[in-house]
Amino acid sequence: MARHCLFHTDVRFFDTMDDLTRKDFINQCLFQALNANNINFSQITKLKGSYTKMEVKKNEMEDALKSVEAAMREQKAQHKLEIATCYAKLERLKEENWDFLGWVNEIYPDGDDEDDEGGDAEETGGDTLPQDPNVDGSPSQQADTEVLADIHFISSKERSTTRDLPSGQYVN
Numbered sequence: 306m307a308r309h310c311l312f313h314t315d316v317r318f319f320d321t322m323d324d325l326t327r328k329d330f331i332n333q334c335l336f337q338a339l340n341a342n343n344i345n346f347s348q349i350t351k352l353k354g355s356y357t358k359m360e361v362k363k364n365e366m367e368d369a370l371k372s373v374e375a376a377m378r379e380q381k382a383q384h385k386l387e388i389a390t391c392y393a394k395l396e397r398l399k400e401e402n403w404d405f406l407g408w409v410n411e412i413y414p415d416g417d418d419e420d421d422e423g424g425d426a427e428e429t430g431g432d433t434l435p436q437d438p439n440v441d442g443s444p445s446q447q448a449d450t451e452v453l454a455d456i457h458f459i460s461s462k463e464r465s466t467t468r469d470l471p472s473g474q475y476v477n
Contacts, residue, residue, distance in 0.1 A: 322330065
């Protein structure tokens, strides 16, 4: 049986061996088979060790992911609270701005009396102010020069729009 399963296919070679040589030959074959199995066993052991290390890393990464998710949930709640606080502050400032704008409009109403003054005031839409003759240090050449400044940057009809504050317009 051993000669058919493990060894040489030449039957005459195996039959010519004496018992001691056959036993020695069988032992060598079994030793080689065991060593080959040991090599596979060591590779399997190494793979199992690597697999265990990978499982440990996977578990560590899952734990880290869970802790990061918890931290992100806390930060999300914190940021929502900060945004709500900023939004409330913004709404309060908007209300103060509207109150201030109402106060400015009470003091400086958008009057239709500017139409009666005529001239340059209609073109720029601002109030007329007398110009200081010594602004640039030279003597005044025109006594009737006026400076037009736009005080009302938002009219009462346009409260929903926002624009930059004009710095003032000067016309000679």
